[in-house]
Amino acid sequence: MTTVYAIIDSFDEHLAAAKVATNTRRAYCLDVQAFLEYCRFEGDVDSITYPAVERYLQHLKEQGNKVSTINRKISSINALVKYLKAIDLFSYNQLSAIPLQQNKKPRKYPEILSSQQIDTLFAAIDTGTAKGLRDRTMIELLYASGIPVKDLLQLQLTQLDIPRALITIYGAQGPRQIPLYKGFLATLEQYLQQVRPQLMCTAPKSQLVFANLKGGPISRQGFCKLFHGYVEKAGLGPYITPKTLRQSFTVHLLEDGAPLKHVQELSGHLAHSTTEFYQRVLQNEAKTSYKIHHPKFKKRPLKKGEV
Secondary structure, eight states: OOOHHHHHHHHHHHHHHTTOOHHHHHHHHHHHHHHHHHTTOOSOGGGOOHHHHHHHHHHHHHTTOOHHHHHHHHHHHHHHHHHHHHTTSSOHHHHHTOOOOOOOOOOOOOOOOOHHHHHHHHHTSOTTSHHHHHHHHHHHHHHHHOOOHHHHHHOBGGGEETTTTEEEEEETTEEEEEEOOHHHHHHHHHIIIIIHHHHGGGOTTOOBSSOOTTSSOOOHHHHHHHHHHHHHHHTOOTTOOHHHHHHHHHHHHHHTTOOHHHHHHHHTOSSHHHHHHHHHHHHHHHHHHHHHHOHHHHSOOOOTTOO
């Protein structure tokens, strides 16, 4: 008999072999465990049926879960079903009988910072201290390059090419090189020369570009906490996240006339549609600006009888 935990352990090993990120693996396994426990799974994969999935999804809705949360759980179940088929625990017909469909909802436009707001965020960081200069370098690099937080925290010295003002990022589509603007290079060089040696005194062989105050890697949670502290200090509101800088990077390039294809390459977007979405964000902002600022649009409508 195959237990819930045996299935989850095997599924986790499969995800690890496929090089799925640790956080994603953990989320998938927790989602799968919750689903199997709801189904009172006792080792018989034939009990994983479409009606069982429907009942589970209805249960999630009744519990008040957001559509985005339900979608993630559906993705986890889909991944499990695909895995069970791959190891011949699911027949082809059984898999076909469970066509899991994701709930659809309109994609919200993301928060985009203006150039002035980004300057305000940078100004909120005291670069007169070692920690402050490190934090400023990290946060500005997110905007200078548009890289995700994961790539920032894992960045190695070998990925920096200071003489050519380039940074190399290794993504799903292979390595990509991103130029760095001159103003940021000065900050980066100052950090590398003055602060990093202090941080790495206990780990001199480490190739990490950024480290915590003990010379170890910075956790995602730790970085997000310090980031939100600066956002609050700058008075930018609660909805600004590190991803906001990546999104602002994309929109600002498009706003300044960069070709869509080039922005896709620089951002590392796997799908052309992702970059096109940010183009629509820009178009939506333009429409909003028109409605606010065009004198004819603001003109009050004529009252009945007026000509």
